[in-house]
Amino acid sequence: MAPRFVTSSDGVRLAVHESGNPEGPTVVAVHGYPDNHAVWDGLAARLATEVRFVAYDVRGAGASDKPRSRAAYRNERLADDLAAVIDAVSPDAPVHLLGHDWGSCQLWRPLSEPRIAARVATFTSISGPSFDHAAVWMRERSHRAASLRQLLASSYMLAFQVPRLPEAVVRRAPIERSVGDRFPRSEADKVNGINLYRANVLGALRRPRPPRVGVPTLVIVPLEDPFVRPEIAMQAPVPYVADLTVAEVPGGHWVVAEEPDVVATPFRAFLARNVNWRRMRDSNPRGR
Template sequence: MTEVTTRMVETTDGLTLAVYEQGPAEAPTIVLVHGYPDNHSVWDGVAQMLAERFRVVTYDVRGTGESGVPDSTAGYRLAQLSADFAAVLDAVSPDAPVHVAAHDWGSIQTWESVTDPALSSRIASYVSISGPDLGMATAWLRERAHLGSSLRQLAHSWYVFAFQVPLLPEAMVRSGLLARFVGGGPRPTKDQVNGVELYRANFLGKLLRPEPRTTDVPVLVIAPRGDDYVTVPLQTEAPRAYVTSLTTRVIEGGHWVVATEPELIAAEIEGFIEKEGVR
């Protein structure tokens, strides 16, 4: 097991993010971004494998783990999450582009950076797992050509609308209902409660005004066939009109495949980086 070092990085709104690094200091850097309701540790298995050949960076997204907690819902908006990502890059790789892999909400928020012209030049490659860009997803859901697929995805996404209801998701967390619904092992109560604000801060705005953006960053979308929350068609089809260099891979596994199949995910990430010749 490689040694893991920790540093604290300040955000543009005065919070601090706990950032973890391992692997050879001189190697290419890869940043792994976690989703809800996890913290950086969901990547532990993948990170240990990648750290044999990469400098691997993970961090606790705001509101989780050892990172600071915003004092309002606005503190969880995508623009701020993208600014947090930029702050991490400034700290760990200010002079060279990084590879990025992200899961669930980590993937949703990282699309915001990948499609931002001010940040995309700092990203050498992007692997998205079980987390679509909200603008691209909304545009895809509105297309009439695949109404059945859109309705199936909406059925999978019922919890997104439940999370907009005041007090309901917090009650689900404290009763243990959310943990039984989510699965994947125990998580701190505070991380589960705080992360609900991600849904409240971003979904309704994107549903009303999707405004998807394009990117030239090479992107690999990994779509687990058994994902209970994000369907394969949404993951693989929604980005097609917006990503210049898109590769899609449908794999066996469930939503938390990053934790349950770390060898597979590490191999997919490394293989994509080598294939694109951007190492």
């Protein structure tokens, strides 16, 4: 099905892809780097009878517009994109937010803002901790060994700060496909997303402002993730999240595409605890 387009506050058009049960609760899924909305296809298929699944291409990726400036990828712009999508797909009811990798990293701070928090019923994070939470956690003495392991796992982020070289490398590298659902990644997906790191990472690590999140939050932790160590994924958000659930699962960083059933199981259980199915049914005659 062709996407519909939603315009963000700065005029960037975002491609929004919808599937699943139109009478179910609305899930808005945000992908990471270097992916596009198709990374969610396997999970969307498994939840098709239960939820209305909305996945949008973030700016710079997929069929969405591709701004050239680094400033266009700052977290404030990404938050405006999220608000525009939620306004378009669910103007009258809160959504269930789902993020992977950078799609999750970019959501923590907006969730501390009333304009976003009021529109979100739950948040599920996969392999995408808040950089602010992580920066505070890594500075604690008791975490020195684990912090070193995480710094080594995240060394690619420092490489992305070098001008022009990362773009040259990814342009020459073969276009990869996911091992699971084998969705295509374009050169644009790989190149434009580098600006996410340049625009946001160093500032958060130098001067962290840890966001406090009040909505029920599920952190799904793939235990074989080479980029996000389980310790930081599970521990960093604890002081800042009022209602936190952690689910450890087998799998690597791209578990959402490689093993969507592994993600679907804890996600279903989390929704079951946080969706008032009776109230939703009674307020929607077509769902009876």
